[in-house]
Amino acid sequence: QVQLVQSGAEVKKPGASVRLSCQASEYSFKTHHIHWMRQAPGLGPEWMGIIFVGDAGIEYAPKFRGRVTMTRDTSTTTVTMDMSSLTSEDEAVYYCAREMPGSYRFDSWGQGTRVIVSS
Amino acid sequence: QSALTQPASVSGSPGQSITISCTGTSSDVGRYDYVSWYQQHPGKAPKLMIYDVTHRPSGVSSRFSGSRSGNTASLTISGLQAEDEADYYCTSYTVTSTFVFGTGTKVSVL
Numbered sequence: 001q002v003q004l005v006q007s008g009a010e011v012k013k014p015g016a017s018v019r020l021s022c023q024a025s026e027y028s029f030k031t032h033h034i035h036w037m038r039q040a041p042g043l044g045p046e047w048m049g050i051i052f053v054g055d056a057g058i059e060y061a062p063k064f065r066g067r068v069t070m071t072r073d074t075s076t077t078t079v080t081m082d083m084s085s086l087t088s089e090d091e092a093v094y095y096c097a098r099e100m101p102g103s104y105r106f107d108s109w110g111q112g113t114r115v116i117v118s119s
Numbered sequence: 120q121s122a123l124t125q126p127a128s129v130s131g132s133p134g135q136s137i138t139i140s141c142t143g144t145s146s147d148v149g150r151y152d153y154v155s156w157y158q159q160h161p162g163k164a165p166k167l168m169i170y171d172v173t174h175r176p177s178g179v180s181s182r183f184s185g186s187r188s189g190n191t192a193s194l195t196i197s198g199l200q201a202e203d204e205a206d207y208y209c210t211s212y213t214v215t216s217t218f219v220f221g222t223g224t225k226v227s228v229l
Contacts, residue, residue, distance in 0.1 A: 044208050047218040104153040104212045105170035
């Protein structure tokens with residue numbers, strides 16, 4: 001069964017950076033792109049970007065360019081997202097999700113990582 | 120990129136059918152066959168229910184169906200059951216090679 005296991009909750013101060021991870025298992029890691037989404041309390045998910053696991057290509061949503069960095073490690077089947085200059089508006093649950101090739105659908109999701117930004 | 124517009128809430132009695140709309144533009148919902156729907160129970164990750172406008176993943180009940188007319192996609196739940204009570208989100212691929220989600224709809228089973 002496909003699994004995406006995300007790292008644990010984070011509490012950060014404003015202005016700090018955070019690193020989130022998403023470890024994939026039970027499928028061929030290089031054949032599926034990984035997306036990152038976030039969901040603020042009471043709101044719908046927001047797409048942040050995609051990492052093309054096969055060649056490490058990346059596309060970021062315009063809103064996050066310059067502040068978010070996505071990487072992947074094929075040896076550990078892990079995708080990582082770094083976000084800098086955190087503010088209270090970044091408080092959300094962050095999800096990684098696997099894309100099924102060819103149809104832009106997210107068929108498996110991680111359990112989510114809560115990020116709290118508080119002084 | 121503005122969020123796709125969904126009704127905040129929809130309700131129905133057990134056994135009834137309900138339809139959730141998702142309105143976008145000619146740059147997203149109306150342009151590509153890449154509209155998906157996700158179900159989300161409180162505290163859980165979203166679950167794929169419909170993809171490519173009308174397709175249902177294996178394991179998803181046939182009570183869930185999708186359609187589209189112009190810039191508006193729809194999710195219909197027939198034979199409403201208590202377990203269908205959840206938040207539902209649509210999403211679409213866009214002309215700028217990004218993805219946009221809907222505002223979300225809370226489904227209540229009366």
